[in-house]
Amino acid sequence: MPIKRERTAAELEFRLGQSDQPAAVIGAAGDWLAARLAEDGFRWIMSRQTLERRIGTRKEQIHLQSAKGNLTGHSVRFSAQLTVRDTALKAWRQANPGLTLHRDVDQDLLCRHPLGNLVGSVEEGSVEKGTVEEGTVDLTDHRHRSARLAAFLAQIRQTALPWFASTARVQVADLPDLTIGLHAVELAELLVSRGDQDQAQPAAPSEVARQTAAQGSATTAAPGSLGDGLPDGGVAGQAAGDGRVEPSARRVRR
Numbered sequence: 001m002p003i004k005r006e007r008t009a010a011e012l013e014f015r016l017g018q019s020d021q022p023a024a025v026i027g028a029a030g031d032w033l034a035a036r037l038a039e040d041g042f043r044w045i046m047s048r049q050t051l052e053r054r055i056g057t058r059k060e061q062i063h064l065q066s067a068k069g070n071l072t073g074h075s076v077r078f079s080a081q082l083t084v085r086d087t088a089l090k091a092w093r094q095a096n097p098g099l100t101l102h103r104d105v106d107q108d109l110l111c112r113h114p115l116g117n118l119v120g121s122v123e124e125g126s127v128e129k130g131t132v133e134e135g136t137v138d139l140t141d142h143r144h145r146s147a148r149l150a151a152f153l154a155q156i157r158q159t160a161l162p163w164f165a166s167t168a169r170v171q172v173a174d175l176p177d178l179t180i181g182l183h184a185v186e187l188a189e190l191l192v193s194r195g196d197q198d199q200a201q202p203a204a205p206s207e208v209a210r211q212t213a214a215q216g217s218a219t220t221a222a223p224g225s226l227g228d229g230l231p232d233g234g235v236a237g238q239a240a241g242d243g244r245v246e247p248s249a250r251r252v253r254r
Helices: 002-016 022-040 087-095 115-124 142-169 177-193 197-203 206-218
Strands: 043-045 050-055 058-066 077-086 109-114 136-138
Touching: 002 022, 002 142, 022 043, 022 050, 022 058, 022 142, 058 142, 077 087, 077 115, 077 142, 087 177, 109 115, 109 177, 115 142, 115 177, 136 142, 142 177
Parallel strands: none
Antiparallel strands: 043 050, 050 058, 058 077, 077 109, 077 136
């Protein structure tokens, strides 16, 4: 068995250095990463250039997004986009269209943003220091591909995997400010779908949280089957008066 693993690793290393065509290199990088993340439940979906694992109703995804300036023989770079989807949340939204802003599009979406932004938010305590560039991997030079992927793998383990775990627990105090700022609505909807209006309050604008708590108190349905009753626009809807949601009351640390 150890011999087989060594051969697999050798084959992956060989393939990683065989091409300068961006799609082929990124595909090989995805296979290289998937082999090392297999114990964490991830697999590589080549057609979507995505590392994905499924835990219950959740999909946790790391999309390797090819850079716009990539050119065979000149540049091979990608950035990483983290996404969490939940089919149970989708079912709740479909059953409660009056409580969600996701009536037609991305009904299973919980949250997503670039890994580079999250790195800055988590490690530096400042969104401004987290840029997409920090989440970019340059594989142009085949001599450095393995080392750069190893550094990227460490970034996934240190930042992405704990972030995925925090979005599963949805303890507002444990989530990065960036995630709450971008996805207060979705987080509030997930919490309400679980019957946890108390946790939803700090995740959503104050007036919406008051309405959410009132709705939860007046509803005896089991978690995941909360009935309609909030104003049109959803659990965290219409707080800005024009269909957009005000930013979370929780602010980014400076």
